[in-house]
Amino acid sequence: MSSFLEISRLHKTFPTPKGPLTVVKDFDLKIRKGEFIALIGHSGCGKSTVLSMIAGLSDVTLGGIILAGKEVTNAGPDRGVVFQSPCLLPWFTAFENVMLGVNQVYYTASKEERRQIAEYYLSVVGLADAMHKRPGELSQGMRQRCGIARAFALSPKMLLLDEPFGMLDNLTKMELQDVLLDLWQRDQKTALIVTHDVDEALYLADRVVMMTDGPEATVGEIFEVPFARPRDRRALLEDPAFYEAREHLLHFLNHRSHERPARPEGEPPAPKVKPPATGLRRFMGALAAA
Amino acid sequence: MNATLRNLLVNTACLAVGVLLSLGFWSMLSATVAKELPTPAATWEVAKPYIVEPFAKRGEQDQGILRLVGYSLGLVAKGYLIALIVGTPIGFLLGLSKGFARVFDPIVQVLRPVSPLAWLPLGMVLFLSTGRQALENGALFTIAICAMWPTVLNTAVGVRAIPQDYLNVGRVLKLSRMKMLFKIMVPATLPYMFTGFRLSLGIAWLVIVAAEMLTGRTGVGSFLWNEYNNANYGNIIFSILTIGVIGFILDRLMSVAESRFKTA
Ligand SMILES: Nc1ncnc2c1ncn2[C@@H]1O[C@H](COP(=O)(O)OP(=O)(O)OP(=O)(O)O)[C@@H](O)[C@H]1O
Numbered sequence: 001m002s003s004f005l006e007i008s009r010l011h012k013t014f015p016t017p018k019g020p021l022t023v024v025k026d027f028d029l030k031i032r033k034g035e036f037i038a039l040i041g042h043s044g045c046g047k048s049t050v051l052s053m054i055a056g057l058s059d060v061t062l063g064g065i066i067l068a069g070k071e072v073t074n075a076g077p078d079r080g081v082v083f084q085s086p087c088l089l090p091w092f093t094a095f096e097n098v099m100l101g102v103n104q105v106y107y108t109a110s111k112e113e114r115r116q117i118a119e120y121y122l123s124v125v126g127l128a129d130a131m132h133k134r135p136g137e138l139s140q141g142m143r144q145r146c147g148i149a150r151a152f153a154l155s156p157k158m159l160l161l162d163e164p165f166g167m168l169d170n171l172t173k174m175e176l177q178d179v180l181l182d183l184w185q186r187d188q189k190t191a192l193i194v195t196h197d198v199d200e201a202l203y204l205a206d207r208v209v210m211m212t213d214g215p216e217a218t219v220g221e222i223f224e225v226p227f228a229r230p231r232d233r234r235a236l237l238e239d240p241a242f243y244e245a246r247e248h249l250l251h252f253l254n255h256r257s258h259e260r261p262a263r264p265e266g267e268p269p270a271p272k273v274k275p276p277a278t279g280l281r282r283f284m285g286a287l288a289a290a
Numbered sequence: 291m292n293a294t295l296r297n298l299l300v301n302t303a304c305l306a307v308g309v310l311l312s313l314g315f316w317s318m319l320s321a322t323v324a325k326e327l328p329t330p331a332a333t334w335e336v337a338k339p340y341i342v343e344p345f346a347k348r349g350e351q352d353q354g355i356l357r358l359v360g361y362s363l364g365l366v367a368k369g370y371l372i373a374l375i376v377g378t379p380i381g382f383l384l385g386l387s388k389g390f391a392r393v394f395d396p397i398v399q400v401l402r403p404v405s406p407l408a409w410l411p412l413g414m415v416l417f418l419s420t421g422r423q424a425l426e427n428g429a430l431f432t433i434a435i436c437a438m439w440p441t442v443l444n445t446a447v448g449v450r451a452i453p454q455d456y457l458n459v460g461r462v463l464k465l466s467r468m469k470m471l472f473k474i475m476v477p478a479t480l481p482y483m484f485t486g487f488r489l490s491l492g493i494a495w496l497v498i499v500a501a502e503m504l505t506g507r508t509g510v511g512s513f514l515w516n517e518y519n520n521a522n523y524g525n526i527i528f529s530i531l532t533i534g535v536i537g538f539i540l541d542r543l544m545s546v547a548e549s550r551f552k553t554a
């Protein structure tokens with residue numbers, strides 16, 4: 001099966017006061033349609049950097065990202081992003097936050113239809129009763145739910161989640177993991193989740209991508225998660241294979257994450273990709289520079 | 291409940307102490323070093339007709355104090371509105387575009403410290419062609435240009451401080467420029483803008499006295515100047531107190547508006 005997202009020889013170099021710092025180097029990954037991928041690695045290795053390049057929020061230094069046959073050059077609603085902190089717009093209610101995206105994506109639909117889409121996703125994540133509150137009046141968990149509803153309501157080709165449950169208590173976290181799995185299965189999405197949590201990665205993902213330590217981080221190893229779906233959390237905790245898998249991931253993080261795998265000799269150099277400067281991008285560029 | 295009541299009593303008592311001490315110092319001054327300075331009682335006597343009939347109109351300058359304040363507020367309101375309408379977009383451009391900021395920031399910094407007394411003649415020259423309206427237009431120009439700067443600078447700072455996360459939301463959704471501006475940038479900048487608006491209003495009110503003194507337009511400022519020329523010194527003090535109280539009230543009102551947007 002051909003891949004849905006193809007990342008090839010991805011590089012990211014940041015200019016720093018001490019000269020250019022190559023955070024990510026030769027990062028390769030192919031993701032099939034409908035796959036759920038977890039990306040794990042030590043703090044600061046460059047997981048968010050990779051994710052935001054896929055989201056199109058950060059420029060690719062070198063290499064390429066192809067999503068559904070098209071080069072990723074900019075952000076767009078075909079990739080729903082759930083940010084590490086939910087970053088809802090505080091001047092809008094939960095409903096309005098979701099509507100902002102819905103209005104963009106379903107601009108041909110009637111107002112009533114758009115309202116229904118937003119309400120549907122808000123109730124799926126359990127915010128039916130709180131959707132007309134502002135983020136300031138919502139708990140951390142509720143905000144995170146709203147962030148998930150916002151991403152799903154865009155009906156994106158791909159979901160990108162950056163440690164979406166990192167700041168939540170265990171109960172809420174488990175509940176939202178199930179909400180996420182539920183939505184992912186129902187809508188047949190492709191998903192990439194960045195996480196610190198090995199258990200979370202094994203519960204959610206089809207494959208776990210382990211990143212080596214930065215700088216010049218890359219894919220260290222890819223682990224195929226052997227558990228059938230739908231997964232049962234309880235059964236998983238009683239399965240010795242789960243503990244073996246867990247041990248495997250932890251062993252990588254603790255002992256092998258500093259080893260860079262050797263690249264095969266004689267590969268062509270990474271292609272240079274320069275995203276075109278569109279109007280909005282220039283507008284934003286000026287803003288960032290100011 | 292009890293605590294708030296006690297707080298109120300304490301605050302009132304403190305205020306009374308402050309007022310009494312000031313009145314005492316004032317009486318002492320007029321009794322000793324400044325013999326020409328009217329005492330508080332004498333001031334009350336001359337100011338009384340303007341206070342007891344606050345909306346009276348006995349002549350062009352001889353009007354109740356609130357009527358005079360009304361004239362001044364009318365002029366300030368117009369000048370202030372111009373300041374906001376011109377200043378906010380300039381602030382946005384300064385905040386958004388590094389190039390624009392490079393070109394215009396030095397100019398802003400040079401024009402900002404110029405006194406209203408310096409702008410007024412220029413304003414009148416600018417509007418000479420408007421004939422009898424030149425005085426009023428010049429005054430408006432002065433109020434607007436002096437009051438504009440806090441709005442310009444605070445808006446620019448606010449725009450630069452918009453969290454990247456909010457902008458990323460807009461980028462992910464591919465919002466149009468207009469939506470980006472009005473759904474994300476303006477709401478995110480509002481708290482800063484309101485700080486600017488409040489400071490600008492303070493300056494607009496500060497400028498009114500100078501503008502009215504020089505142009506002779508009716509209002510508290512020209513009343514103060516006329517009463518000086520008429521040697522009714524008590525009314526100078528009365529005007530100062532009026533200007534201070536009105537300025538204080540305006541600032542309070544703006545703080546209320548400002549705090550509403552802070553929590554948003
Ligand atoms: N704008 C930037 N300029 C310079 N260096 C940066 C920039 N953004 C990130 N980095 C560096 O890139 C590295 C990777 O950052 P990144 O945020 O991707 O890590 P991460 O794997 O997501 O970490 P965490 O798990 O803690 O979120 C870090 O060492 C960071 O210091």
Ligand SMILES: [Mg+2]
Binds near residue numbers: 047048049162
């Ligand atoms: Mg991160």
